[in-house]
Amino acid sequence: MLQETENKLIQRRIEKLEELRKDGIDPYFNGFSPDSFAQDLHNKYDKNVKEGLEEKNIPAKVAGRIMAYRSFGKAGFMKLKDFTGYIQIYAEKNSLSEEDFKLYKKLDVGDIIGVEGVLFKTKTDELTIKAKKITILTKSLRPLPEKWHGLKDKELRYRQRYLDLIVNDETKETMLKRAFIINSIREFMIKNRFIEVETPMLHKLVTGAAARPFKTYLNALDMELYLRIAPELYLKRLIVGGLDRVFEINRNFRNEGMDLKHNPEFTMMEFYIAYKDYTFLMDFTEELFDFILEKIGVEDNKIEFNGKEIDFSRPWKRLDFYEGLKKIGNVDDDILNNKSKALKYALELEKKVNDNMSHEKILAEIFDALVEPNLINPTFVVGYPVAISPLAKRNRKNPNITDRFELFVSGMEVANAFSELNDPFDQKERFLKQLEERKKGDEEASMFDGDYIKALEYGLPPTAGEGVGIDRLVMLLTKNPSIRDVILFPLMRDKDE
């Protein structure tokens, strides 16, 4: 890419780099180790009064990228950015060696430098380092986006996230918050004695969710494999193995459409806990959210998202699947009772449905269209039909529905949980049913996992399990309506350059 010699801005910087080399300066010098970070210096010394600070001769050694450069003849200021924040640098001729002052005059916005000096405060009371020594650590050859408007073009921000991170502090804040949220979740799980595990990404069978997979190939064993759509069956094998409380925070891959809420690879936390059921998980999920909200400093349990207030105060609403269809979706009884009427109605709603689908699956599509968008405050939807829940335990009173819930917030599915089906006979039937669906053309139907049945035959204790969509959770808590804004490197179509 450096061959773009026609670009004079880059050309000029390459010239500067060569001038540095001529002066015996390594423009990629690696031998400077900072002893302070910008934000730490502010935390420590912002309170100090201006008078006498410089006389205290407090040394500071920092490294970072030049984000602003204001020069006037024999002195000037720079705004230096490191991973914690910004610190101002003052460079004046009298305080620097002749070589360092010459170097200073050659610096560009974007260059990465190391600075040693002493702290003082400017006229306007800003904590600043008076440079005694300046070292260039990396010459930057490309000009940064404009200092005031930054980088707005979303396409460039996603494709060149490094630039976005340099220039747009909100992006950095979002990603730091994401890391913090994930750490909080981990802390909560470990506090509750869960064990963090890693299960395979490469699967021989497509199971654990209703989705189309990515296919790949293992040369060594001459074997077709799939990138996992969910870790569910492996995690439950670990419960069979006696680990009792396990969780995994990792990527799933689903070969489906991309939109505001979907990226082909996305992050889920799945967890399983023995000797509990789905009602426990509702409480546990509320507690988990309480914990996270408190950690990130939400005090009144309320956040704003997409212009609407969302209240996480407990207990959250519970809504039966069929009740929801009737009362929120205003769906007539004959649609609930008659498949062909449901199909006709779903088609009117422009849903991609066909006659091969089960009645329940069609109802789920109608639910998706008419009910989900109305579930703004956190809502546990319960009473999902067995036909669309092949891994969930049947309800004892009504064998046509399962002990399962999905959590919706702001119209988005954020979690899915159930009491795990641990009866190997029933599980086998469900798998066979899924195979039928698959034969009928449902590419999202589960495959038959014989080894999993074998594991159930050894005995899966009564267990509850849940998956939480981490990206969507981060969207809510960082007020980003697009999943691409909470993923560092969202998938983008190829573009010829």
Add this chain to the structure above:
RNA sequence: GGGCCGUUAGCUCAGUCGGUAGAGCAGUAGCCUUUUAAGCUAUUGGCCGCAGGUUCGAUUCCUGCACGGCCCA
């Protein structure tokens, strides 16, 4: 998959009722030792997304394509 919008200088954006373009920032040269989007003076920089059509002439109008955004499914 459908609809709408966008693509002009490194970045943020104007603009041309069709006659090959402009600002601010960045860059360059100069002045300036406490600036905060520093200031002042001068100045460089463009396959106007790509391909085709209409036209004497297209960055502008039309069609197609690519990429992106938003909305719908």
